[in-house]
Amino acid sequence: MKLTTSLAAGAVALALADALAASGPAGAEIRLTGDEAHTFVIDGTTVSGLHPGSERSGKLRVRNPYTFDLRVTSLRADVVDSSSPICPPHSGNLAAGPHQGWLPLTVRARQSRDAGSIPIRMPASVTNECSAVTFTIRITGVATKVNK
Amino acid sequence: MRNMSQRTAIITLVAVIVTGIASVAWAAWSVTGQGTATVTAAEVTALQATARPTGSLFPGGTADIEISVTNPNEFAVEVQSFAQATDIVVDAAHAAGCPAGNVRLKATKKPIGERIEADGGRETFVVEDAVEMVYNAPESCMGASFEITLALAGVGLPD
Numbered sequence: 001m002k003l004t005t006s007l008a009a010g011a012v013a014l015a016l017a018d019a020l021a022a023s024g025p026a027g028a029e030i031r032l033t034g035d036e037a038h039t040f041v042i043d044g045t046t047v048s049g050l051h052p053g054s055e056r057s058g059k060l061r062v063r064n065p066y067t068f069d070l071r072v073t074s075l076r077a078d079v080v081d082s083s084s085p086i087c088p089p090h091s092g093n094l095a096a097g098p099h100q101g102w103l104p105l106t107v108r109a110r111q112s113r114d115a116g117s118i119p120i121r122m123p124a125s126v127t128n129e130c131s132a133v134t135f136t137i138r139i140t141g142v143a144t145k146v147n148k
Numbered sequence: 149m150r151n152m153s154q155r156t157a158i159i160t161l162v163a164v165i166v167t168g169i170a171s172v173a174w175a176a177w178s179v180t181g182q183g184t185a186t187v188t189a190a191e192v193t194a195l196q197a198t199a200r201p202t203g204s205l206f207p208g209g210t211a212d213i214e215i216s217v218t219n220p221n222e223f224a225v226e227v228q229s230f231a232q233a234t235d236i237v238v239d240a241a242h243a244a245g246c247p248a249g250n251v252r253l254k255a256t257k258k259p260i261g262e263r264i265e266a267d268g269g270r271e272t273f274v275v276e277d278a279v280e281m282v283y284n285a286p287e288s289c290m291g292a293s294f295e296i297t298l299a300l301a302g303v304g305l306p307d
Contacts, residue, residue, distance in 0.1 A: 039179065039180055039181055039182060040179060040180075040181035041181060041182070041183055042181045042182060042183030043183055043185075044183055044184065044185025044186075045185060046185065046186050046187075046188070047185070047186070047187045047188070048187070048188040048190070049188070049190045049222045049223075050187060050188070050189045050190060051189065051190040051221075051222065051223040051304045052223075052303075052304045052306065053304070053305065053306025053307065054223065054306060054307045055307065056187070058185050058187065060183075062181065066179075070179065072181070077185070079187075087189075094187065094189075118185075120187050122189060124306060126189075128192070130189050131189055131190065131191055131192045132188070132189060132190070132191035132192075133188070133189050134186055134187070134188045134189075135186065135187045135188075135189075136184055136185075136186055137184060137185040137186070137187060138182070138183075138184055139181075139182065139183045139184065139185060140180065140181065140182055141180065141181040141182075142178050142179070142180055142181070143178070143179045143180075143181060144178060144179065145179070
């Protein structure tokens with residue numbers, strides 16, 4: 001019986017140690033989870049003048065609404081919509097490439113910062129129907145809290 | 149025996165609670181961000197072109213056409229071909245005795261392939277033997293003017 005009790009206590013200690021190592025200060029993170037509105041904002045510049053076979057760079061800026069610093073670890077862009085049904089938002093008409101810039105990137109609390117760019121390419125195969133069409137690019141990112 | 153069981157139960161309960169907190173904290177560890185950007189494709193604007201023959205036509209003969217093209221687009225264009233856009237018009241003084249069918253465009257011997265730079269780039273080039281007069285054109289066509297409207301076809305070029 002003593003042996004059983006001792007093993008159980010060891011298991012508890014290990015579980016606790018793992019939890020602290022993985023999550024850092026648990027209190028701050030629990031508050032974050034409780035507020036689903038929390039998210040940081042990524043602003044992308046408007047790009048115009050794309051034509052078949054051309055590439056432009058869309059600059060990004062990250063805004064941190066939190067009271068603590070964020071470390072942005074990934075950023076990506078996807079073409080999700082177009083203003084014309086005869087020019088659908090697929091890679092044959094417009095393609096967004098991988099993020100260009102330094103990551104991870106630390107954004108101070110309640111500050112914003114330039115965050116590199118996304119290359120946007122219009123393939124030579126694009127159809128005439130895409131002339132003057134406006135595409136919507138969705139930019140998503142992942143960040144972690146910076147522990148001081 | 150009973151005391152040992154209680155201790156074991158308490159320890160197990162603590163372990164469950166700790167695991168629960170760890171799970172919540174892990175879920176909050178990553179924060180996501182979102183935003184949108186807009187990208188607008190260039191609008192294609194018609195090329196501006198003028199053309200003139202470089203010589204006179206005679207029955208069975210051909211003439212070259214000199215074409216000047218201005219590209220108002222934001223991208224370079226390659227002019228690849230041209231075609232007759234509307235009916236040929238003979239000047240009023242000759243129209244009655246010289247039907248328009250006495251003159252016609254000829255198929256070009258080779259692709260034009262002229263690059264016109266973006267933003268107002270301008271090029272002038274000559275298409276050889278572009279227009280011909282039929283061999284049996286009537287004498288009443290002497291001195292006539294023929295107005296031929298051309299439609300140029302081209303493609304946008306990559307940067």
